[in-house]
Amino acid sequence: MDAVWPDRLGVGDRVRLDGREHTVTGVYGRLLTLTDAVGSERHADVVTLLRSRGFSVPEQTARAPGAGPPRPAGDAAEGARWWLPHVVEVLTGLPPGAPPGTRPRPDFDPARRTLGEREEAKSEELRRAGLRGTSARTVRRKRARYEAEGLAGLADGRAGRNGGLGARWDPRILEAMRQVVSELAGERPGVESVRRRVTRLLAAEVRSGKLVLPSRTTFHRLYAELDAAGLIVGPDRWPGRQVVVDAVRLPPLPLPGGGQRELELVFALDLDTEVLLTAVVREGSRPVDGAALLARIWMPADRRADWLAGHGIAVPDSLSAEKSLPPLVRPQTLLLDRAAPLPRLADAWRRHGVLVRAAPGALPYPRHHAEFVARQLAGMFSACLRSMRGDQARDAGWPVDMVQGLLDVWAQEEWNSGELHRQQGEFAVPQSPRSRALRYAVLTARAGWVATPPSPEVFAGLLPGARRRVTASGLYVNGRRFDSPALDAVRRRHPIEVRRDPYDIRHVWARAAEDSWTAVPAAVPAPLLPLDRIPIRSPVSSTGGHPVVARVQEMGSGRTPTVDAPDRSRIEYHAGLPLHTPDVEAVIRRAEELVLLNEHTSGARPGLVVSGESGTGKTTALLVFGRSYTARARLPAGSTRLSAVYVRVPPATTPRMFLAELARQASAPVRERAGAAELAREVSDALNRLGTGLVLVDEFEYLHAARGSSTPLFDTVDYLCDRVPATFLFAGRAAAMPCLAPSRRLLHLALGPMPHDRAWRDHLARTEAALLLRRHAPGSLPDMADHLHQLTGGRADRLGYLLRSGAIRAIRDGTEHLSRALLDDLASPWHNSRR
16 A cells, blocks of 8 residues: 555545545445446455555545544644553553563553552653643543543543533443433433433442432433434444453363363453454463454454465465455454453553453443353353364364364354344354344444554564574474475574464464565464364355255155264264154145245235144144245345244233234334334334245244233234235144134144054155164064054154154164164153053
8 A cells, every 4th residue: 555554444535446536435344335436336345455556545534423433633633642652651661552572661660660650750751851731640630531531532622622512521421321212212212211211320330429410400401412413312333332351261171081171261342243353262371462362353364364375374264255254343442341360451452542441430231241242152152162063172182272263263153144033043044144244234334434454564563473593494483383485585594573373373474574574384284274164054055055954854865874874974864854744744735835825916815724732743844844945945145035934932922922023033123112003014014024925933822812902813813914925824732723713814724643544554664764774674663553553642743752762772772773672662751651
C-alpha cells in the first residue's frame, strides 16, 4: 500500500484500486461493495483488497454517530494523541510501540514504583520540560479518564461540553437505558417504567457510592433527548465494542497410563456477536502472552494462512478458500474478569490502544452473559474432545499442542459458523445463516464499517521474539528445530530476530532481510496438522450441497458396510438399523402424496394426523419423512430457506404457547405479550418468508385449549393450514385425537401393533436380510415369528430394541448370530414388569 494503513473501511470511504477511484457503498461482514464513477459495482473481501497491488485509501469519511466509539476532533484530537504515550507509560511502564525487551525507566517501573509515584514522576518530567498545567492531579485525572473512556477521555472536555447529549452523566446510565429498552423488544415502554428498571439494574453501584443517578425530572428530560436523537434504540452495537477475556477449566482428561491432565481454556469473546475471536489451551500456571493473544484476535486465520502459503508452508484444510471466512474484529474495549491468572494481559493491550476495564465494574448483563458463555464453551469443547474427533489426541496422551490444533478448527467450524437453530440435529442445514458468523455480518452492515487487519510489520511486532543464530541445521527455538532455504544467506552469521506464536508450533517468523519477515516451517511436522482434516461438520453432498440428513438408509443402497467390515462400523450400522414397519411405510407414502398435492394447489391444503399408542412408530415416521424431505430440498450452502420445521410439544401446552414455539423456530420477531391472533399472523408470515414446506408436530396430545378460552383448538390448526403453503403432520397418542375431529383440513391415520400374519413374517425376513452377522443362519428370524410376536406384542419399538441390541451383543461377544436365548434375555425386563 502506498498510503497509511487504515484501521477500518466503511461506507463513504474513497479507495483507489487498479488506477481507478471507487467509493465503498456497502459492507456485509468482510465483504465490501465498491462503486466507481460510472456506477459499476464490484465486491471484494477486505483482506484480499488490502494485499492488492496499487490499493490505497486517499480519503476516509467520519464515522457515523452510534457506529463506534467517540473520537476527539480538531485540536482536542491533537491534545489527546499528545497525552496518550505519557499516560500509557504511567500505567504500564512503557510507551506505546516500545520494542520487545525494552525495560521501563526507573521512575516508571511498576515493579519498583507505585501508581501514585509514577504519576508524580510524570508530572515532574513535564514540568521540567517547560509545560504548564501538568500537575500530578492533572496526570491522575487524565489517567483515570483514559481507563474509563479510552482516547476520547484524554481530549479537552471543554471542546465538546455543549454538543454531547448526556455527556454530564455516567455512560453506564445510557447503557442501562439501552439494555432495558432492548429487553422490551417490540414494545414502547414508558419513561417511568424505564427509570424504575434502570434504578433496579444499577442499585448495587448506587449503594456502593460508585454511581449517582439523576433525579426523576432530569431522567425524563435526558431520556427524551436521547430518544429523539436515536441514541437509545439506534445501532449501538458493533463487532469489537466489548471483548471479554476469561479463563475456564476443562474437565480433567484421563491419560492412557492412568492419571489426569488438567487444562485451562483462555478465550476472547466478542459480546455483541458471541463470536469466539481466539482461544488457547494452557496447562498449569503457564502465563498468557497478552500481545500474542491480541495478534491472534486481530489477524484472521486465513490471512496468516496466505502468508504461510506464500512461503511454501502447507496450510490446514479448514482454512481453504471454500470455507467460511473468519470474522475480522479489532477490539476497542477489553473486559478483564480475572486479573490474577492473566497478570500481564491488561498492560499489553493498553499499549496497543485498547481500553481495559475490570469486568466487575461493567454492567450486570455483560458480566453474567460472559460467565454463561464460558460454561457453554467448556461443555461443548469437552464433548468434542471426548467424541471420535479427539481420539487421536487421547491416544497420544492429550498433548497441549494437539488439543490446541483441534480447538482452532472447532472454534471456527462449530462455534462461529455452526447452526444456532433450535432444531439442531434434525433438519438444520449446514452453513445456515443462523450462526454467530451471521450476527457478525449483520452488525457490520448496520454499523457501516469493518475493521482491517494489521500490517505484517505490526503483526510480527506483537509476537514475542528473541535473537537466534542460524546454524548449519537451522534455527532452534524453544527446543524445536526450524529450517528453510530462505535462511541460507544468514546461516552461520550474526544472530537474527525471530518471533513466534506461543500457541502455534508449526512455524516461526525470521527477519532474514532488513525489511521483510520470512516464515520458517518446523523441520519435523507438528502432530496437530492431521487434526485439521477431521470432518467436524456433517457431510455435504458434492453435487447438490444439501445435508445428508437421512441417517436411516435404504437396504441394499451400497452405502452400508460389508460383513467383513470392522466391528466398530458394524455396531454403528446395527444401532441405526432401518426397521420400517408396514404402517410406517404407509404413513410416509401418504405424506409424500399430500406434499405433492399441496405444492400444486392454491386452495385448502390438507394435513395428516398420525395417531396410535406408544411404540407404534409415529415419531419414527415423522423423522424419517422429514429427513428425506429435507434431503430432496437440495438447498445450497448459505441459503436463507428453512425447508422443514420440527416441534416437539411439551406437556400442558396451550395454542398460544404452541404458536410462540413456532415463532421461535422461525425466528419471527414477536412481542413478549402478543396474543394468539398476532402470534398466528407472525408465524404464518415468517414461514412464508422462509419458504417452509413441511411442519412436523410431535406429541400433539399435550396441546389443549386454554382454560376459559372461547377459541376451539381446531380453529388455530385450520388457520395455519390455510395461511401457510406447507403440509402439516401431527403425531400423538390416540386418546387426544378427538379434539381435532371437527377439523376440515386434517386426515387421520391410526397406527397399532402389527398383527401376527404374513406381513409380520415378511417384515422379519426383510430385517434379517439387512443384518451383518457372520454366523447368522438365514431364515432364523421368520422361524421365530411366533415367539417374537409373543415377546413384543407386535410393537415396533420392542422389536427394534430386540434386534438392534441383540445384533450389537452378538458382535461384541463373538457369537455373530441371534439366538432365542439371547432374545429372551434381552426381553426379560418386560416379563419381570408383568410379574
